Amino acid sequence: MPTDVNFGLATLSDQLILATVLLYVLAMIGYALDLGFGRVQAAAPARELVTAGGGTPVAEAGDVQTPGARADGSGTGADDAVGVPPAVRQPPAWAARAATIAVALSSLGWATNLGALIARGVSAGRWPWGNMYEFVVAICFAAVTAFLVMQARQPVRFLGAFVSVAAALGLGFAVRYLHVQAGPVVPALNSYWIAIHVTAAIFASGLFIVAGVAGILFLTRGDGPSRLPGREELERVAHRAIVIAFPIWTFAVIAGALWADKAWGRYWGWDPKEVWAFITWVAYAAYLHARATAGWRGRAAVIVQLIAFGCLLFNLIGVNIFLSGLHSYAQVP
Amino acid sequence: MTLTDEVRADPVRPAGFGPMGWLRWAWRLLTSMRTALILLFLFALASVPGSLYPQRSISPEKVAQYFKDSPGLAAWLDRLWLFDVFTSPWFAATYLLLFISLAGCVIPRANAHLRELRRTPPAAPRNLSRLPQHATFAAPGATVEVLAARLRKKRFRVVTGPGWVAAEKGYLRETGNLLFHGALLALLVAVAAGGLYGYRGNVLLVEGNGFANTVAAYDRYIPGQRVPAESLEPFSFTLEDFQATYVATGERRGQPLDFSARLKVADRPGAPERPYDLRVNEPLDVDGTQTYLIGHGYAPTFKILDGKGQVAFEGAVPCLTADQATYTSECVIKAPDAEPDQLGFLVRFLPTTVRAQDGSYLSVFPGAANPTAQVFAFSGDLGLRSGKPQSVYQLDTKNLKPLVMGVNTKPLGVGETLPLPGGAGSIQLTGVREWISLQIAYDPGRVPALLAAGLSVLGLVLSLTVRRRRIWVRLKEGQDGAPAEVEVGGLTRTEGGAGFTEEFSQIVTALRGPEAGETASRQGVKDAH
Ligand code: HEM
Numbered sequence: 001m002p003t004d005v006n007f008g009l010a011t012l013s014d015q016l017i018l019a020t021v022l023l024y025v026l027a028m029i030g031y032a033l034d035l036g037f038g039r040v041q042a043a044a045p046a047r048e049l050v051t052a053g054g055g056t057p058v059a060e061a062g063d064v065q066t067p068g069a070r071a072d073g074s075g076t077g078a079d080d081a082v083g084v085p086p087a088v089r090q091p092p093a094w095a096a097r098a099a100t101i102a103v104a105l106s107s108l109g110w111a112t113n114l115g116a117l118i119a120r121g122v123s124a125g126r127w128p129w130g131n132m133y134e135f136v137v138a139i140c141f142a143a144v145t146a147f148l149v150m151q152a153r154q155p156v157r158f159l160g161a162f163v164s165v166a167a168a169l170g171l172g173f174a175v176r177y178l179h180v181q182a183g184p185v186v187p188a189l190n191s192y193w194i195a196i197h198v199t200a201a202i203f204a205s206g207l208f209i210v211a212g213v214a215g216i217l218f219l220t221r222g223d224g225p226s227r228l229p230g231r232e233e234l235e236r237v238a239h240r241a242i243v244i245a246f247p248i249w250t251f252a253v254i255a256g257a258l259w260a261d262k263a264w265g266r267y268w269g270w271d272p273k274e275v276w277a278f279i280t281w282v283a284y285a286a287y288l289h290a291r292a293t294a295g296w297r298g299r300a301a302v303i304v305q306l307i308a309f310g311c312l313l314f315n316l317i318g319v320n321i322f323l324s325g326l327h328s329y330a331q332v333p
Numbered sequence: 334m335t336l337t338d339e340v341r342a343d344p345v346r347p348a349g350f351g352p353m354g355w356l357r358w359a360w361r362l363l364t365s366m367r368t369a370l371i372l373l374f375l376f377a378l379a380s381v382p383g384s385l386y387p388q389r390s391i392s393p394e395k396v397a398q399y400f401k402d403s404p405g406l407a408a409w410l411d412r413l414w415l416f417d418v419f420t421s422p423w424f425a426a427t428y429l430l431l432f433i434s435l436a437g438c439v440i441p442r443a444n445a446h447l448r449e450l451r452r453t454p455p456a457a458p459r460n461l462s463r464l465p466q467h468a469t470f471a472a473p474g475a476t477v478e479v480l481a482a483r484l485r486k487k488r489f490r491v492v493t494g495p496g497w498v499a500a501e502k503g504y505l506r507e508t509g510n511l512l513f514h515g516a517l518l519a520l521l522v523a524v525a526a527g528g529l530y531g532y533r534g535n536v537l538l539v540e541g542n543g544f545a546n547t548v549a550a551y552d553r554y555i556p557g558q559r560v561p562a563e564s565l566e567p568f569s570f571t572l573e574d575f576q577a578t579y580v581a582t583g584e585r586r587g588q589p590l591d592f593s594a595r596l597k598v599a600d601r602p603g604a605p606e607r608p609y610d611l612r613v614n615e616p617l618d619v620d621g622t623q624t625y626l627i628g629h630g631y632a633p634t635f636k637i638l639d640g641k642g643q644v645a646f647e648g649a650v651p652c653l654t655a656d657q658a659t660y661t662s663e664c665v666i667k668a669p670d671a672e673p674d675q676l677g678f679l680v681r682f683l684p685t686t687v688r689a690q691d692g693s694y695l696s697v698f699p700g701a702a703n704p705t706a707q708v709f710a711f712s713g714d715l716g717l718r719s720g721k722p723q724s725v726y727q728l729d730t731k732n733l734k735p736l737v738m739g740v741n742t743k744p745l746g747v748g749e750t751l752p753l754p755g756g757a758g759s760i761q762l763t764g765v766r767e768w769i770s771l772q773i774a775y776d777p778g779r780v781p782a783l784l785a786a787g788l789s790v791l792g793l794v795l796s797l798t799v800r801r802r803r804i805w806v807r808l809k810e811g812q813d814g815a816p817a818e819v820e821v822g823g824l825t826r827t828e829g830g831a832g833f834t835e836e837f838s839q840i841v842t843a844l845r846g847p848e849a850g851e852t853a854s855r856q857g858v859k860d861a862h
Contacts, residue, residue, distance in 0.1 A: 183584070262614050
């Protein structure tokens with residue numbers, strides 16, 4: 001069990017986080033400029049792009065041959081602002097560049113975020129998600145990862161401004177209120193299960209955040225014309241993220257139970273974190289079910305989704321700070 | 334959820350039905366998918382108070398505190414079982430209803446699905462161009478057999494008729510859906526079985542002492558309703574040594590790093606002893622009975638002489654940890670055999686003692702670097718003969734005469750003796766040992782519960798990712814030697830049908846066969862979106 005902390009690396013990690021916040025804020029500005037002045041990305045033909053660019057696992061098969069996909073041309077977000085047939089109103093040239101720069105900035109921020117996590121992990125000689133500060137940093141990383149991957153395959157760049165803002169706020173909150181010095185973890189966390197259980201929770205949470213952002217946009221955007229894509233499209237983005245996140249979340253909870261069976265002497269004991277992990281699970285299950293079987297669409301489905309997202313956030317913030325239990329490893333300062 | 338699912342109509346209230354009609358209506362209502370969903374929601378909602386109010390099963394001391402702080406409110410909360418949410422009748426009612434609802438929903442659906450699996454895909458509808466996906470292409474020399482073979486190669490289930498092919502795939506979706514719901518049922522059963530046929534208990538064990546797994550050896554023993562006392566796995570072990578390691582310097586000084594208890598385990602009476610290193614994430618497993626290390630503390634050893642010079646007490650005294658950061662501990666020693674007067678002691682054990690500026694002594698580190706004991710001694714009737722049960726961790730000093738009370742006098746180091754005033758005897762700190770607290774649990778439901786959980790995830794992934802789709806192909810003979818024309822229609826009703834456009838075009842390409850050029854294949858696809 002390593003006890004020595006490499007403080008040089010720990011400090012580097014802290015500085016990288018500050019750089020990441022800065023980069024996300026700058027990226028946010030770029031995305032916002034693109035959204036405000038650039039080509040309206042998800043105009044009528046783009047609706048079909050989405051259907052063609054299919055992200056559901058079944059449709060993963062290689063060469064795409066539908067007409068919609070051909071119109072998409074590049075599909076790689078970064079450069080599809082160039083070489084596209086002119087929209088109704090020609091956007092200023094700098095707006096197109098803003099989008100490219102924004103993607104570059106958030107990719108750079110993603111890299112520094114990753115660097116911060118690695119430096120933190122190496123400095124303490126363990127997985128870098130052993131307390132709430134590290135956990136929130138990792139979730140922000142996961143949310144940006146989810147967004148970058150999605151925008152490389154589908155025209156969802158409009159989410160950029162909002163995901164960047166969420167990530168920058170999350171990191172800022174972590175730095176300001178949650179930061180603790182890098183160090184070793186308590187014996188209960190000293191297990192390979194942390195790599196399985198917490199990693200799964202992180203990636204599921206990152207995807208849920210992207211879905212949550214899309215859901216909030218759905219509610220704030222009216223039905224009228226807007227620079228944002230249509231409500232249907234917003235809902236589809238959210239649904240897609242949740243379809244991927246939900247099995248990962250399920251896995252995280254089951255892995256938690258397996259770990260609890262090793263660490264706490266029972267696999268399920270209605271500890272507050274367990275209760276809320278379960279509630280979150282049920283809420284997202286209800287969302288998927290409502291869409292699949294009851295055919296819920298639009299506002300009702302989005303509200304269920306946001307309730308589930310609220311449960312997720314409560315589990316992260318409320319349970320760690322206000323309720324104590326076995327799961328109190330968060331070391332909230 | 335699938336193409337052929339009869340949508341279950343809302344159970345309409347039966348007008349003027351007899352009692353059987355009402356029962357049938359209630360059963361329909363209870364077993365409808367929607368009710369199952371609502372019950373699952375209620376189940377989640379019912380668990381919320383369990384996370385907001387302290388629970389007896391988890392932290393009884395907090396419940397006691399609640400009663401002390403606001404007795405009126407606590408009494409009401411207690412009447413509503415809010416301190417025992419997870420064993421309350423209303424919680425049980427929600428999950429029993431959920432259980433029945435799931436069972437009533439899954440079984441008929443499984444039957445329907447089995448029938449569905451044996452059924453062949455329905456014949457092609459008259460007008461394929463009305464379907465959401467539709468394409469036509471010219472195919473010289475195409476036959477029904479060739480087209481059917483090409484669909485089979487794409488793993489479709491295929492039937493053919495004169496001039497048409499009907500194909501379907503994605504049955505795994507409903508299979509997954511049923512697997513998921515069935516596995517949830519199995520999970521509930523496994524959890525319940527674990528509660529009925531399992532047991533758990535706690536013991537506190539001081540270094541050097543042993544434990545044999547019998548009901549009498551437990552400090553607290555909670556059996557399920559169906560556990561006979563003789564059925565406990567007959568293993569035993571001795572605690573040879575316990576080691577706790579802490580961070581020694583820096584901001585996190587005192588944070589625990591590692592706990593390790595060296596045990597000598599005999600799996601059965603008479604079996605050879607084997608060493609086992611018990612750690613936090615590494616419970617001892619003897620044939621499914623798990624022993625967990627869940628806590629530790631100090632048990633200083635004392636030797637007490639009474640007023641007559643006889644040994645009134647000798648041995649280890651497990652202390653309660655009063656402060657987790659420094660392991661300042663509080664101990665009680667009762668020496669009822671002391672003469673002429675019984676002796677009682679309250680001891681503050683300080684593992685790493687330093688003298689503070691104000692002259693008091695305190696512990697600054699959880700490890701035993703400089704252990705001392707502050708002794709408060711009393712004499713008189715300890716009240717043990719009254720027959721009222723007493724806690725070994727409490728000393729009622731009301732009727733006792735204080736002998737030694739100095740907070741600021743130098744505490745006893747190891748080996749030091751404190752003579753009691755008035756020739757009442759003496760107390761010596763002879764050494765420091767540690768205790769560990771163990772939880773021993775047998776839960777026969779844990780492996781089945783894991784299997785059920787794993788199957789439910791598998792089912793879930795299948796039902797979320799597999800799409801049920803149908804393809805129909807109709808072959809139109811060309812007139813006067815013109816090439817035959819093939820018409821294809823496709824249908825999916827599943828969520829995520831978006832990606833189907835793409836899959837459909839791939840299917841069409843496959844149907845055209847290898848001889849068709851790529852560019853040609855694109856032209857024929859008419860996207861009906
Ligand atoms: C049935 C058992 C468990 C469930 C349902 C569960 C659930 C969760 C959930 C939902 C999260 C994610 C996020 C959040 O804070 O919102 C999480 C994070 C975490 N879990 Fe668990 N868990 C379980 C058992 C365990 C065990 C046994 C350990 C370790 C001994 C553990 C250690 C952690 C850690 C270190 C985190 C990172 C975030 C934090 O510090 O709060 N969990 N768990």
